[in-house]
Amino acid sequence: MTHDLTLTPGTSVAEGLAERAHRDPHRPRFHFTAPGGWLNDPNGLTHWRGVYHLFYQYNPFAPAHGNIHWGHATSTDLVRWTDEPIALAPGLDGPDRDGCWSGVLVDDGGVPTIVYSGRHAGHELPCVARGSADLRSWTKDEANPVIAAAPEGVDVTAFRDHCVWREGAVWRQLIGSGIRGVGGTAFLYESDDLRTWRYVGPLLTGTAAQNPGEPDWTGTTWECVDLFRLGDSESGNADATDVLVFSAWDEGTTHHSLYWTGRYQGDAFTPTAVHRLDYGGRYFYAPQSTRDEHGRRIMFGWLQEGRTDDANARAGWCGVMSLPRIVTLGSDGGLHQAPAPELTRLRRDHVAVPARRLNASYTRLYDVRGDQLDLEISLRLAPAATARLVLRETPDGAERTVVEVNRTHDGAGGTLRLHRETSSLDPTVDTEPRYGALPMGPDGRVELRVLVDHSALEIFANGHPLSARVYPTRPDQAVGVGVGADGDVALDRFDAWQMASAFTAGPRPLWP
Incomplete structure (x- = not known):
């Protein structure tokens, strides 16, 4: 395998x-990405003392999974991010040498602590680090490591990733794992x-x-477990x-992210149902959430690549962070994002597109075009x-990418689909479609929010998300937007905005 490592004279690898x-036309501009690498x-x-802190798995040496550090970025508004010094680096020896x-960050009596x-x-194995203010x-x-081994007498498939919280006088922790021959699990500890x-x-x-093989398969291992409560409090x-x-x-x-709804009480979680977290499958993976100082549940996920x-x-780079999502309870008993x-x-x-009836003829919207867009459609x-x-x-x-919403013949519900089959003429990129069930009311209304950021695409339909990646071979020309329909569809609203970049111009330092 050969890589293009051509550099400007005087620069390092x-x-x-x-x-x-910085030069790659597929790199998003308002989603968070690492300065380079992985x-x-x-x-x-x-959300610590009025500042949002996003740490992330980071390899500053290559756009490949290895040499994993903790990158760090901060924001006061969840929009514009500042690169901070790397928080954790592998040790020369010891439990994190590789x-x-x-992991997570908790407040231990005023001391920020990473597990x-x-x-x-x-x-x-679980490790701990204490931070400055x-x-x-x-x-x-x-x-x-603060836990020396997986539970004794259990044949585990893996043992990693943490969810830690204070419960009364003790700390509790979940560690993602799986019991071989049974299924994925979350091991509960206390301290x-x-x-x-x-x-x-x-x-x-x-x-x-x-x-x-199904999109709700729970797998043999549960990675990146996250437990939280939604409701009045x-x-x-x-x-x-x-x-x-x-x-x-x-x-x-890596298959997909799921969630159980149910009741956590005592030492057990009693589930009511399992749900798909994002219809994009592996394109929204390993999510983590926090409750900010405004009482909101905020979630980020990893948007994986779909190219070789x-x-x-x-x-020179690989991996995108999703946009921050506000997570609440939906009327259907699942999550609304x-x-x-x-x-x-x-x-x-x-740009406001006039309301109209859509029909089988396709209409290109010449006033709406671009690769950094925010669209709100009713x-x-x-x-x-x-x-x-x-x-x-x-x-x-x-080359074109198609978001499709349909309603069933009985009108009881519908489906959200993303067709990527013609999103790129490059035969090496992933172009498989993505889809999921879409609840809708008796009037068949769909509130659609679509955010296009070069190769990153996030769709929200009635609170149900679908994330994916697209890589047109002519990115400077693949900027057209259009609408069409089969059957009776009313377009009540179409508002479009160009989106500004969230970062300043120029390459960002790999080691801020």
Whole structure:
């Protein structure tokens, strides 16, 4: 395998990564990306003293999964981010010699404390680091790893990633894992001091033999578990709903993120139903959430790439963070997700498309075009009708990405689909369609929010998200937008904005 490492004279290989990343036309401009190299899971998400802190899995040496550090960025508004010094780096020896893997940040009596998975000799074990008041300087605990091994007598598939919270007088922790031959699980521990942990037992265990290959398959391992409560409060309200989020993994393959709704009580989670978190599958993976100082549940996820390792190497970067999402309870008993309202600060050059009836003829909207867009669309579909939104279309129509919403013949519901089959003429990129069920009311109304950011695409339909990646081969020409329909569809509203970039011009330092 050969990589294009051509550099400007006088630059280092590391600087070359940032240069190539900056030049790549597929790199998003208002989603968060690392300065260059590799990015995956969001980590340590917190709102600390009025500042949002986003840590993330980061390899500053190459756009490949290895040499995992904790990158760090801060924001006061969830829109514009400042790169901070790297928080954690692999040790020369010890429990994190082979990488500082995913984890969380908690407030231990005013001391910011990270609980993360240190990797050594093919195994991941929990480690702890204490931070300065500004979260820019971190000291690893001499007692690491703070749990020496997975539960005794259990044949585990993996043992990593953490969810930690204070419950009364003790700390509690979930560690993602799987019981071989059974299914994914989350092991529950508790501690008085974040250093000495007592094993309680599995909080909940899935059944890997059920629905293999389906978009709601729970996998053989649960990665990046996240437990939180939604409702009137995050206390013991009887009307609240508990949510257990996990990412289904199997023998090195990342599948999709799911969540259980139910009730966490005592040492167990009693589930009511399992749900798909994002209809994009692996394109929204390893999510993490936090409750900010305004009482909102905010979630980020990792938007994986859909192009080859060679293409990533040439581009100098790999991996996108999703836009921040506000997570609430939906009327259907599942989660309702929406982009954080602060993102509207990036809107520019508003265009309002007149309301109209859509029909089978396709209409290109010449006043709306671009690869950095925010679209808000209101539709009403009659039973058996289908509405289409075309994005990233070249003038000849050879490359185009199609968002499709249809309503069932009985009018009871519908489907959200993303057609990527013609999104790129490059045969090496992933162009498989993505889809999921779309609840709608008796009037067939669909509220659609679509955010286009070069190769990153996030769609929200009646609070149900679908994330994906697209890579047109003519990105400078693939900027067309259009609408069409089959059957009776009313376009009640179509508002479009160009989106400004969230970062200043020029390459960003890999080691801020």
